[in-house]
Amino acid sequence: MIERLAIIGVGLIGGSLARALRGAGAVGEIIGCGRSVENLELAFDLGVIDGCTRDPAVAVEDADMVFLAVPLGAMRGVLERIKGKLREDAVITDGGSVKGSVIADAAAVFGEVPARLVPGHPIAGTEHSGVGASFPELFHNRRVILTPLPQTAPDAVDKVRAMWQAAGARVTDMDVAHHDAVLAATSHLPHMLAFGLVDLLARQHDNQEIFRYAAGGFRDFTRIASSNPVMWRDICIANAEALSAMLARFGEEMTDLAETIRRRDSEHLLEIFTRAKTARDAYVDGVVPPGEPS
Amino acid sequence: MIERLAIIGVGLIGGSLARALRGAGAVGEIIGCGRSVENLELAFDLGVIDGCTRDPAVAVEDADMVFLAVPLGAMRGVLERIKGKLREDAVITDGGSVKGSVIADAAAVFGEVPARLVPGHPIAGTEHSGVGASFPELFHNRRVILTPLPQTAPDAVDKVRAMWQAAGARVTDMDVAHHDAVLAATSHLPHMLAFGLVDLLARQHDNQEIFRYAAGGFRDFTRIASSNPVMWRDICIANAEALSAMLARFGEEMTDLAETIRRRDSEHLLEIFTRAKTARDAYVDGVVPPGEPS
Numbered sequence: 001m002i003e004r005l006a007i008i009g010v011g012l013i014g015g016s017l018a019r020a021l022r023g024a025g026a027v028g029e030i031i032g033c034g035r036s037v038e039n040l041e042l043a044f045d046l047g048v049i050d051g052c053t054r055d056p057a058v059a060v061e062d063a064d065m066v067f068l069a070v071p072l073g074a075m076r077g078v079l080e081r082i083k084g085k086l087r088e089d090a091v092i093t094d095g096g097s098v099k100g101s102v103i104a105d106a107a108a109v110f111g112e113v114p115a116r117l118v119p120g121h122p123i124a125g126t127e128h129s130g131v132g133a134s135f136p137e138l139f140h141n142r143r144v145i146l147t148p149l150p151q152t153a154p155d156a157v158d159k160v161r162a163m164w165q166a167a168g169a170r171v172t173d174m175d176v177a178h179h180d181a182v183l184a185a186t187s188h189l190p191h192m193l194a195f196g197l198v199d200l201l202a203r204q205h206d207n208q209e210i211f212r213y214a215a216g217g218f219r220d221f222t223r224i225a226s227s228n229p230v231m232w233r234d235i236c237i238a239n240a241e242a243l244s245a246m247l248a249r250f251g252e253e254m255t256d257l258a259e260t261i262r263r264r265d266s267e268h269l270l271e272i273f274t275r276a277k278t279a280r281d282a283y284v285d286g287v288v289p290p291g292e293p294s
Numbered sequence: 295m296i297e298r299l300a301i302i303g304v305g306l307i308g309g310s311l312a313r314a315l316r317g318a319g320a321v322g323e324i325i326g327c328g329r330s331v332e333n334l335e336l337a338f339d340l341g342v343i344d345g346c347t348r349d350p351a352v353a354v355e356d357a358d359m360v361f362l363a364v365p366l367g368a369m370r371g372v373l374e375r376i377k378g379k380l381r382e383d384a385v386i387t388d389g390g391s392v393k394g395s396v397i398a399d400a401a402a403v404f405g406e407v408p409a410r411l412v413p414g415h416p417i418a419g420t421e422h423s424g425v426g427a428s429f430p431e432l433f434h435n436r437r438v439i440l441t442p443l444p445q446t447a448p449d450a451v452d453k454v455r456a457m458w459q460a461a462g463a464r465v466t467d468m469d470v471a472h473h474d475a476v477l478a479a480t481s482h483l484p485h486m487l488a489f490g491l492v493d494l495l496a497r498q499h500d501n502q503e504i505f506r507y508a509a510g511g512f513r514d515f516t517r518i519a520s521s522n523p524v525m526w527r528d529i530c531i532a533n534a535e536a537l538s539a540m541l542a543r544f545g546e547e548m549t550d551l552a553e554t555i556r557r558r559d560s561e562h563l564l565e566i567f568t569r570a571k572t573a574r575d576a577y578v579d580g581v582v583p584p585g586e587p588s
Contacts, residue, residue: 182503185504186495186504192551195566195567195570197544198570198573198574199566199573201480213476213480217419217481217485218481220515221487221518222484223511224511227567232563240556244552247549247552248549250494254545257490258545261541272490272493273526279493279496279519283508283513284513
């Protein structure tokens, strides 16, 4: 049970966690903090938060749990602002899509990464932003990855794990660098391809016509290109090494594929598409290796 | 009204057209033709077709409308088989995703492209195959592009247009090369990216783990990678020039984007993502230029 939860950034992720925890009876009071008064008022009107402030230092007063749900580029500023204002036993966690940068920010602000800071990442979201898009089931059966460090206090990890479980999520631990590499592949890279494709087509002079003849596959494929540009700029910069490496590799793959098509190498094309279809169908069927609860 | 419709290839597209036309009372008898006896039996049991044969030459006997819904690589063989077996007034049309190759096949088989052949392409589909996946609403409000040639008989074009309209589609005409370029951008390229991404990840040694941590965005993004590999191999080869050019260009874009990320060029990243989000949101909102019915 969390007595007082401070949520810094009451958007899709912060708002959905608040709603899930309240629905589960797992939280006493929820204080929301954000830059937009309008969004905070909406959060209050929707019953997502019990009180609000625009100042993170005020929000964290007396909070036993602090959840940072701001874009990665805003993490350091928030940490600077709440430094010295926290309850001694307060646990801090975050929802950033890159963990290395949050840890680096915390080390820079606090001198070393605090023992009661538990870096975390809920693998959930939609292309929409703001508290109006939040809903309590967002984390149901979704994975949350925690990346505790050697100095992280076990009871703080337990408390964060319990919080996400109360929200319906399945929690696993992972090494920081491994998390950032896996997410570069499964989330950051696809977002770059979707943004890149839509941008390429939008820049063509006949772009209106191109979009007019786009079918349902295009709509699904590009859904993630409607995501928040600021959030994704921050993710790119925070995970620049892993992501740019994946992206360069993908670029080479596409250059090779273009050459395979130009050569009309029927056999090789069929091999690639069959391997991809098999992997994708298995993924959708939820095939997981033995010993892994699905 | 079509008296007797021969559908060569009773899969998702052929089966859905049969169901739509029957629902609209726009067809008398439907003869299905395909290589898989099992699929034909299913089509018959589902009431999609009234009769069936594995021989295209038999299927087209007495048909006033012939719809070719086979993979592009099978078009030429079917045309060879039905040559000389058609009713004199029979109209032939097809559902191939590339029009230049179908026209080239027809020219090769018939000496010149027959006046009663109307090349067409319904911009609709799902990632599933076979008559079991077909449904009568597939073409509702979807675009069908016809690419008649100068020698194409106007009354044949009218008959094909009326058929698609009866199935609920919106029909437009387009130049052959333009069709193939537009589709390379909006459909063929996205499929290559989805197949390529899944294949790249499937080939990584920790692929099970990578797929395990994939979120909802990944599922949508890669849906089209579950499409029929044979059909897509054929599309690549049929549209090799336009598609390989688009793909090579996209590969360069991704190499540039990797460099922009590596440079941590915040401003340029935000510009790309914002432009893409704006275009994608406008596409979803159905923004079309003045004069274009939406």
